Amino acid sequence: MTATATPPSPSPTPAITDTLPDDRPAPIGERRKLSSRILGLWAWVVYLWLFAPILVIIAFSFNKPTGKFNTAWKQFTLDNWAHPFDKPEYKDALITSLQVAAVSVLIATVIGGLMALAQSKYEFKGKGLVNVIVILPLTTPEIVMGSSLFTLFFARNVGFGFTTIVIAHVLFCVSFVALTVQARMRGFDWGLEDAAMDLGSSPLRTFWTVTFPLILPGIAAAALLSFALSIDDYIITSFVAGDATTTFPMQIFNANKVEIPPQVQVLATMILLFTLGLMAIGAWRTIKKAATT
Amino acid sequence: MAGTSNTSLRKGRKGTYALLSPGLLWLILFFLVPMGTLLKIALSTKPDPWLPNYTFDWRWSNFSDAVSRFDTQLYRSFGYAAIATVLCIAIGYPLAYFLAFRAGKWRSVLLGLVMVPFFTSFLIRTLAWKTILGRQGPTIWFIRELHLTGVTDFLHLTSNGAFLGTPQAVIGGLTYNFVAFMILPIYVSLEKIDINLLDAARDLYDVPANAFRKIILPLSLPGVFAGTLLTFIPAAGDYINANLLGNANTSMIGSQIDKLFLSESNYPAAAALSFIFMAIITAGVLLYAKVLGTEELAA
Structure with missing residues (x-):
């Protein structure tokens, strides 16, 4: 996939070449070619670096480890893919994570989307303050959000578990949704x-027949981002989960000194x-829409 | 421009606050109120070392105690995060520039590819780095085969021939895990630059480096600023990288807060440390916001 990162031709992109005057002195053109090559090479290196761990994860999903840790390459096998759910603690944790993500994303998308609608359509008192309150969670380190929620639930004797995890996940998703959707609505013709x-x-x-279809791509992007954030969160979740509920990242973190079965990579x-797949569907829909209009 | 009045904002009615209230209520109840609780506990005393109790008595000394006890980890967290942020700019800026101006028809595909690794679990990605950099991993093998261990030790890439358990590994992990938050805002700010402005800059300055320094760089600074916040804040608070790639001497402030809360149940000390950490970060952010305005941060 990273193969696409290369700009093999020494000439710059067509869009830029078109705008270059023909009487441009040669040395600058040469220098531009060189800088283009260096930038292209750099892009290759960065993409290789970005994808190295991903390739390792995919490769090790086909590994047959000797010990409890699937971290050293031994032998190719398809067993792990044939039995992806053989480790019940990982399967259960993943199911919990998916449930948390589904509920949190739904709530965060609805209430965050409504906030974005109000923020981008209307002028009202206290708008600046609302903006600050929306941005604050994004500029607060996870450890602080997690520990403050922990103190709140502890002080109020709220039982830790699924509900407290959802409360926390909605909290860090709602700001992302509000800002993403707001950015997409900027310049919308009311x-x-x-x-x-x-x-x-x-x-x-x-709203349903005019406004909603137009802002739907922004809402979908925000929901996808929230889903990724929710399913991947460890730090905040570890503070509000309690002893009985374990999400997928928590299970991996708690067990990583004891065992890393190949099912993790699978x-x-x-x-x-x-x-x-979700991203591809989104991209395909956009392309199709662009083709029909 | 015709029809600009149509895109201008409406005067809010009661309905506006109805749209806002569920989200705002959530943010107030579960963000602002807990901050109050955190502060209250940070000013409390723990009377019994064996019980998770606390009594609120304006105990300001918790803050100075926390700073003097964990100053090493505070400095370390901000230091590691600062280095990782600088590395993110060094790695991300040229890539964002490439994507914005030189990627041609591949632009949107390549931009999507930047995001792909970040849709894999953060923890599993970091564990994969452990495999890559570990003693039995390919990198160490390669360095040993080429007899470069002395060189990499000299360059401080490894210590005693090992990558893991070093500050370098932790900083490398932080850089890797947060670099997308640097690339995207820089890309957005570069992409906004009018192509005609680029031509004008090229005609104006003989040396391309000058055109870059005088025109492109200043216009892309908002992106760099936003990216700096988006990488520095999570990097300073993170302790997963330090935990998986480092050792006891690389532990960051997050793991101390985590340990005080969840292992030692010393809530006043933990809350005080957490609050100080947030106060330092918030002061930094406000300074930024004063310079840039919240609109820039939101974009």
Whole structure:
């Protein structure tokens, strides 16, 4: 996949070449070619670095380890893929993570999306303050959010478990959703709503038939991002999970000094393929839409 | 431009606050209120070392105790995070530049590829680095086969021929895990630059380096600033990299807070340390926001 990172041709991209005047002195052109090559090479190196651990994870999902740690290469096998759910503690933890992510993303997308709608459509008192409150969780280290939620639940005698994890996950997702959707709505032509309503459409119907389809890509992107954040979170979750509930990252972290079975790599590859699939569907829909309009 | 009045904002009615209230309520109840609880516990005394109890008595000395007890880890966390952030800029800026100006028709695919590794579990990615850099891993084998151990030790890439258990490994892990948060904002700010402006800059300055320094770099600084916040803050608070790739001498502030809360149940000391850490970061962020405005941070 990283093969696409190379710009093999020494000439710059067409868009830039088109705008270059023909009487450009040669040395600068030469220098530009050289800098293009160095940048292209750098991109190769960075992509190799970015993907090295991913390739290791995928490769080790096909490894047959000798001990409890699937960290040294021994032998190729398809066994792990044939039995991805053989380790019940990892399977259960992954199911918990998926449930947490599903509930949290749903709540965060709805309430975050509504906030973004209010923020980008209306001018109102206290808008600046609301902006600050939305941004604050993103500039607060996870360890502080986790520990403050822990103190709140502890002080109020709230039982730690699934609900407290969902509360925490909605919290760190809702700001991401609000900001992502808000960014997508910037410059949205609210006159379209007026046009629909002038033609006799009710406000609610206008929202569902005019506004919502237009902001849907932004909402979908925000939901996908929230899903990735939720399913991957360790630090905040470890503070609010309690003893009885274990998410997938928690299970890996707690067990990594004891064992790393190959199922870990198999499940990680599955999660990667799943999110890649979602991204691909999104990209395909955008392309299709662009082709039909 | 015709029709600009259509894109201008509406005057809010009661409905606006109805749209805002669920999200705002969540943020107030589970972000602002817990910060209050954290502060209250940070000012409390733990009367019995064996019980997780505490009594609130304005005990300000918790803060100075926390600083004097964990100053090493505080310095270390900010130091590691600062180095990792600088490395993220050094690695991410040229890549973002390449994506914005030289990637041509591959641009959106390559941009998507930057995100792909970050859809794999953070922990498993870091464990994979442990495999790559470990004693039986390919990198150490390669260095040993080429008899370069002395060279890498001299360059401080390894210590005693090992990658793992060193500050370098921890900083490397932090850089890897947060670099996407640097690449994307820089890319966004570079991509906004008008292509005609680039041509004008090229015509104006004979040396391309000058065109870059005088035109492109200043215009991309908001992206660098945003990226700095997005990498520095999580890197300073992270302890997974330090835990998996480092040793006892690389432990960061996050693992101390975690240990005080969840192993020692010393809530006042833990809360005080957590609060100080947040206060330092918030002061830094406010300084940034004052310079840039919140709109820039949100973008």
